[in-house]
Amino acid sequence: MVTKISVAALTRCADSKGCLKGAFVGGVAGHYAGHHGLLGAAAGCILGRREAEKHERQRMHDEASIREQKNGEERL
Numbered sequence: 001m002v003t004k005i006s007v008a009a010l011t012r013c014a015d016s017k018g019c020l021k022g023a024f025v026g027g028v029a030g031h032y033a034g035h036h037g038l039l040g041a042a043a044g045c046i047l048g049r050r051e052a053e054k055h056e057r058q059r060m061h062d063e064a065s066i067r068e069q070k071n072g073e074e075r076l
Helices: 002-012 019-032 037-075
Strands: none
16 A cells, blocks of 8 residues: 555655655665665655755745846836
């Protein structure tokens, strides 16, 4: 049962940014922590995607701040 859920979770987010890197790291860690590679890969995929989204939001915030600064300088 766990294997089917893990494979489904990996398939759903396989194209997502951060998922593959997280799945690889999580799979290796899960393998060495009791032969739970698929479970570790699924968790790594979820965490990797979350981190990628966090970095993307920060990048967008930084770009918006730079645009606002440039607009303020143009008005002077």
